[in-house]
Amino acid sequence: MVPTFYYVLLSALLFCVGVTGVLIRRNALVVLMSVELMLNSANLALVAFAHARQDVTGQLLVFFVIVVAAAEVAVGLALLVTIFRTKQTTNIDDINVLKG
């Protein structure tokens, strides 16, 4: 059996990939995908812990996370569409009217 630690390590790595994606990508769509990656890496960790402890709570939480992530993306994509309509861009560096 694979030790839980490896799963956690993998999920931490995926999480870092997601964080890096948020920091360096300019396309809002890709940023949202990176956030998805962060959430799903947490899901991986949750499932691994649940498996190790033979406990259902962790797996339950995964469903909540998936639902919430879907809702978040739905709102995010809707916003993206309206912004694309007014600004003709999905580059998040172009939305910086508010500052100071």
Place this chain on the structure above:
Amino acid sequence: MSDLRWVIWLIPALPLLGFLVTVLLARSERAAGLIASVAVGLSFVATIASIAVMQSLPEEARRLNIVLWEWISVGAFRVSFGVLFDQLTAVMALLITGVGGLIHIYSIGYMHGDSRPVRFFAYLNLFIFAMLMLVMADNLLLLFLGWEGVGLCSFLLIGHYFDRRSVAPGIVPSEAAVKAFVVNRVGDAAFLLAIILVFSRLGSISFFPNEALGINGYLERAPELAFTQVGIGFLGSIGVITAICLLMLIGVTGKSAQVPLYTWLPDAMAGPTPVSALIHAATMVTAGVYLIVRNHTLFSASPTAAGVVVAIGLVTAFLAATAAITQFDIKRVLAYSTISQLGYMVTAVGMGAYAAGMFHLLTHGFFKALLFLAAGAIIHAVHETQDMRRMGGLKDELPTTFRIYAIGALALAGIFPFAGFWSKDEIIAHAWFTVQNPGAAVALIVTSMLTAFYMGRQVALIFYGKRREPGTPAHEPGNAMRIPLFILAAAAVLGGLINLPGVHWLSSFLEPVIHEPEVVYTLGMGILATIATLLSIGGAYLGWWLYARALAGRVRPGRDDPALRYLGDLWRGAELGWGFDWFYQRVIVRPYRNFSQTLSDVFDRQGIDGILVAGPGRILGVLAHGVRVAQSGFVRNYALAFLIGVVVLVGYFTLAGR
């Protein structure tokens, strides 16, 4: 008579009512002035009635405390919303409602034709209410409420002439108002810390115990903690009482305009003159002195703190007196003079001369209010001019005002037998004989000499010589302004009676609160008083002579003080045989003038103003700019800052939690 105790509630309630009625009902200038004046007048009557009620009680019961409701009550932390009326409060309330009432009446005349009279009188009444709350509070938190309240009213009133772009050169009223409030807030912050410290160490913030509510009083517990220490970080530790007193003292330096937080007061002269008289001379600025007297058990228990109080008072008294000499704005002279006199009072209470300090507070309230109101009459008479270089020769045009002003000036200069002589002398005598601190006594005498000098100079500049800027003839004030002036002039002449040596009406009245031993008079005191007075007379004469005779011709509008530029005329002066004149100028006046000019330059403009107000202001401005530059608008930068926070927090948690 005990059923008449409710009357003390009327004292603060009437001005509050007056405020509300003025705001809600008054539409005309006349109505506003009348309502406001009547409210304060009735409050004065209520004060006298309260004193009568109090005096009719047996001696040990002469501290009335009425609690309206419990303000805050969380576990052990209980604060009542109640008024306290004892002898100390009575004296303060008399001053506030008495002088306040006169200034209200004066304002009816002075503010005639103002564009916002209703607002003005409403604020004045609100101020009287807040000030009464300050002196009648039965606990520190309620006192703080009044403390902030008077600051707020001061803020609102300083900015009254906002539409006159600049009342005095370089001062914008609304900026002066904000400056006054913010500088005061710095002191208030320390005061708030003192309150928290009092509560956490002494278990209560009520001055005296209240059996009905089961609240302890903290004042009587102070001696228990005389040797307890409190840590102040890497600086080691300090006595609890000392810490409390020092924090309170910072609050006092803000409200009572002491070094180093005094800089707001000269600018506060941008407000209408009655406001300067009421708030920035007679009442609000004395709140700090009241605070120290109220907490005298704490200050007596900490010699260190008391020493700092004396030092601050002395430095303030001296520096402000030197600065007053170099001013040309009639109100700024009086403002610096107020700071200097407040330094006197602070010195007195720091030395433990509480009765003398209160005595000076009262007499100063009379004659400084008088001087400000008379100055207001002059300013009106010469059509809103405040520059003394543009006046001169008003003695003949304004004979009544001249006499009144002279009375005020003599009282301030401490000349026998005017009010200022008695109170000032008691402080000097206390310094020399009771606490045996000749250094302080000499400093006080020198200051009083300077005081006499600048008052002599001011009287000379305003009233003597020829009118330097001919214009329409000046006119005497109307009745509404004249009657309060006469009453205050009488008080300035006779004010010394309330605490004459031997009679000591004030001291014995205050004795139950401040427990001060009776002063025994000796011949030495008489000699000291004579010397001090002779020096003051000399100073006053010198000031008058220089500016009314010797240098009078060289005072011109828009030009420097002739004494400052005297160097160029040195030769001619010697040729003409002005030996004495030359000597005075060369040896006393000029170096002294340069010295005082330097001091006032350094401390007023660059130094303390610069370091404490502009300096941090500039640093804060730079920091604020930094915060706003970091807010770049790029969401990825925000995420980066976020990530840095994450790294710090996760790193700290995992390392600390191992």
Place this chain on the structure above:
Amino acid sequence: MIEIPPIDWSVVLQLCIIFGGATALLMADLFIPEVRRRVTGYLALAVLAAAAIAGVAPWGCRGHTFSGTIQIDSFSLVLNWIFMLGAAITIVLSFDYLPRHGINRGEYYVMILFAVGGMMLLAQGADLVVLFLGLELLSITLYALAGFAYPRTTSEEAAMKYLLIGAFATGFLVFGIALVYGATGATNLAQIGAVLAEGRIDGENRIYLMAGAAMTVIGLGYKISLVPFHMWTPDVYEGSPTPITAFMSVAGKAAAFAGMTRFLLTALETQREIWVPILAALAAITIVVGNLGALTQQNVKRMLAYSSIGQAGYILLGPLAASERGTEAMLYYLLAYTLTNLAAFGVLIALEARGEAAWNLSDLGGLWQRSPGLAIAMAIAMLSLAGVPPTAGFVAKFAVFTAAWQAGQAVLVFIGVIVSAIAAFYYLRVVAQIFMSEPTREVEISSDRVLAFGIGLSVIAIVLIGVLPARLLNLI
């Protein structure tokens, strides 16, 4: 056959009313014509009122249900009332605002109700899963509300920034919860606390626990604008429709504080010596940065955004005291802050009568001559924010300061008091502008009765609970 555990409905009654009411309102709104859109708002107010009344009966009780994931106690009841009060005043402030800005759509009120539901989940949650759910429900509705004024670009931008940073923070929150779960085997706050109290956690589990706790704190901390997770705040607050800015600055913040307090004081109670110093440091930085940012702002709406960051730092002193006194102080502060900020933003809404931004400092010039009522309201709100007695803001600051002082946070109190003195500068500048200057340009002022009522109510409450806080503090 699965055994369904019995459900104590009284615990979730308020939640049921809010969610049921919101869903019903969504349907009902379809049948309400646009000219009568206010009816939707009044119905939403009715739902809030019903839920508020439902909180009276269980007063003083403690209980939990759904396998101990949702609980009810006086803490949550007081917070629920604060949320509902905030939401109700927000709705009142919106009546005039929405049509003027051409965004008079019924789902606005529905989403506010759903947000309140999310807040209540945060206050009543006894389980990390519920806290997560509540936070996300709150956040997602707020993203949509922030962008409600589309196609106005600032509104869209605010929503997008909020969403991106919010989703980023959610990632940390979920990963944190996963790690805490991995270390303790529990998501229930009380169970986590119990496991930690036994002290059986070591090795890699210890690292999971600590990293997880830190990430959970971050996930909640971004919502209360803790520096350095605060940077979304000024932009989002400025861009969002003003009533929504008011709503998220008060109710959203209160909800996040509720979750934060629950997590810190129930689950991490035994780890106090670890989280207190670092959070104290963050509170100090938050106070300083927030107030510095506000210091030189000419834009009052943005100034209030920075000020809300600073205020969050002060509120954090309450949970940091980790005492009953501290929690009480926090609740009082939240209530005072809710009323104060709503009044301040209410005045800004009244100034936006033309449907364009009128929140420059100079737009407030001479407000006293133009509208004395609004001038007094704004002045009292500013004084309350600056902590000047006798307003609620003063009692609130004093309460958190004493609580923190008694918990040994003297340095923090010192910093807080000094900064609050400096902060007086920018609050008072607004008051000076109102009373001591002439109007610079003609700004139309809304004369809507309902709006005036909402502002007036808040202002009276500010003074009232400032003068008579004893009863209230006892209640809490």
